[in-house]
Amino acid sequence: MIVVVALLAPLISPYDPIAQPDIIGLKNAAPSFVHPFGTDSFSRDVLSRCIYGARVSLSVAGLATVIAVTLGTLYGAIAGYAGGVIDAVMMRFVDAALAIPRVLLLIAILALWNGLPLWLLIVVLGVTGWFGLSRMVRAQVLSLRELDFVAAARAVGASSPRILIRHILPNVVPTIIVAATLGIGHVIILEAGLSYLGLGVQPPSASWGSIIQDGADQVGSAWWISLFPGLLIVTTAIACNALGDALHAAFDPRHTTGAMAELDS
Amino acid sequence: MSESLLRVNDLRTYFHDAGAIARAVDGVSFDVARGETVAVVGESGSGKSVTALSILRLIRNPGRIEAGSSILFEGREMLGLSEKEMRDIRGNRIAMIFQEPMSALNPVLTVGEQIAEVVRVHTDASRHEAWERAVEMLALTGMSDPRERATAYPHEMSGGMRQRVMIAMALVLRPALLIADEPTTALDVTIQAQILELLQKLQEQLGMAVLLITHDLGVVAEVADRVVVMYGGEVVERATVTELFDSPQHPYTEGLMNAMPRLDQKTARLTTIPGIVPPSTSWPGGCRFRDRCAYAWERCEMEHPPLYAVRENHESRCHLAVEPDRRQSPHEPLAARAGAHQ
């Protein structure tokens, strides 16, 4: 499964310097040796577009996730560690936010705000996506807080910020990383959907979603225009999930005991 | 002279994980006769719990019981039985109770249901009959208001009460053998006293044999008839309880007894056993205890000691059995010489 992930990397790095409007002559050509993914109605090589689209899709998803993770972690950690009224108020807000379907919210924002610059799209995606993560982080912080080593740090005179940063957060990192990888997969699909609807990435930039949109009318005749970006989306999302699983397993043995430790009696 | 109820012979349970083999139980043999209490004593890493689990074949991958091992119960070879046949035995002829009752009980079922389930699995008692037997068993374990308590959930009960429930579950079908894995370690000392008293009473009433796994020599002295001391996956001493406490033969047993603070003896400083248990993936050659032993000499490094018969009813896996004069010249164990650094 991780091999699939490796497949993604070369997609991004050796981005073809071939500009999108390629050869004018070959209009709507089916996939061939010269154009493995075929061409679209503007005679653009679909493969190249997909490669460029990869850059866009992945960077949007990646950056949005970074924003979401940062916000979610900070919020959740503070709520969890503070406890009491502060925690209650903070989490009520999150509960309310979670009640709103993210897709609808995004559609509403993006429809009202036409022609969004790319960076703003990333910010919006990030800002709408941190709520679930903050709940997860808070839950973990709540249980970590009760562990003896935190009490030991307090006994030795550590201040609350110090405890949060040096003791609690490092132990939350595995959860965050796993959540982040899964999050990227989620945002890719989200962004693709929005771009398909015309709300996400705007031309001339192309993301996988918008490429699908371009080929939407011709699914019957020039099926390759929509198919390949679609496949890429699916594969990438699965790869992200697989990566998340693998990371989760990799982080575990350090803490939990394996079969060998059953022998300790 | 009762024929043995349980006879474990050369039991070897190894864990195979990524090339390394952990020899958790490495050639263990002992008997349990009908109605008697045998205690298996050891610390972490001795293999005592794995031994208990092996008897009921509760060992899962990557662990397995190696060929050449033999476990005879009521004359039958258990290692050759099918899984279905084993299930017939578990809970029915041989029962087991564990250290931590909370994790052994299902939190979403009432305790009465859990005990009744044991009955229904092994007999064709009706729901009503099974429930009655469950209540009866709870009463037998000394629980007050058993009929009411049977409708309670595990989390509503204290540790001592949960342990009684586990005992009720284990004994409801009157098994011939009860394996108790550290049943009182997690309990307060006054509750421990209650539970031990209960076990002894039930044992008498039901004519049951008990295989008690523990690290607490005090408990052993209280309830055991015979003792098996384990270290490094092996039996290092086997004796009746009076023999063991009167004159422990193996230096490890001796060390254990000296390391315990005793209520009636005031010593300024406890004698310790320096060093730590070696990992089960690489038992040292020769005697496994030699680095920590105050009497070890060259022979101990070269020759793995067999279980010598020291007296009637007393065996020890130590060369001191054949060269007792060496006991007069104790020295600093190797592990202590390397500093306390472990």
Added chain:
Amino acid sequence: MNNMKSDAPLLEVSHLSKSFSSHRGLSRKKAADIRAVNDVSFSIARGETLGVVGESGCGKTTMGRSILRLLEPTAGKVEFGGVDVLGLRGAALRSMRRRMQIVFQDPFSSLNPRMTVGAAVREGILIHQLAHGRDADQRVKVLFEESGLDPAYVSRYPHEFSGGQRQRIGVARALSVEPEMIVCDEPVSALDVSVQAQVINLLQDLQRDRGLTYLFIAHDLSVVQHIADRVAVMYLGRIVEIASSKDLYSDPIMPYTQALLSAVPRPEPGRQTARIVLQGEPPSPANPPPGCVFYPRCHHPRKDEACTQIIPPLEEKTPGHFAACIKEPPRTVELLMLAAQAAR
């Protein structure tokens, strides 16, 4: 046994209480008030070891943590070296923390799994600015040696060590800030007997070398008898008996203490145990019985209604030996009769 170096006690605890309230649902009303620690008073002299024993739920761990303000007491006074500990805040509280430290029970949760053990021990030194950089590292290495650990292991992670070694790391961490008193909260309960002995010896050696004072909390009576100068017995949040170690174990006054002592299994097979097996369970702290909370389980031959009328105060019965019982201790003859009855 008595290392009294000064006249004024180092630690003086008066009428300490700690309650937890459990709320039902979202309402602000308390469903139950759980008095984990209830009006506890005692003192410890410098260099002394006070053992605190009791069973689960007696409040000994809560009390230990409350004194250190790891939990905030609900009432009472704690004076350490004459300073009112409960009134401190900010920097003053932080410097007080240097003087009293704690060693925890569970070797697995007491160390941060994502921090090297060297960093864990060094933290206190850095916080209180006792040394910097190289000096701090050097101190850590010395502490490791003193605790019986190989200083080469400072950059390893907790999961690479055994339970006994992790307890030693915990001790090194407590020592890093040069405390005067250490609260040992069941430090050896989770260890094997042979390892337990090693750690107990270590604690005793350190006490001798550094003049430390210990509040030693444990449920294992044999361990406490070995290490403590005086012992307090707790039951349901109160101290019910307190005496010198010798007196407590040879002449326990409280019926509960007697039962506790007789419940300890002795490594002597065939010993005729005049056993007092306590029946029933400790009452729920949310709903204690009236008067003497031990009354329902008490085996005192002369217990009666009067016991339920008042909460027996902790009084000096014989010099230096305090107990909370309004009756005269049962005579030996009566106890033997009781035991004989139970055996039938």
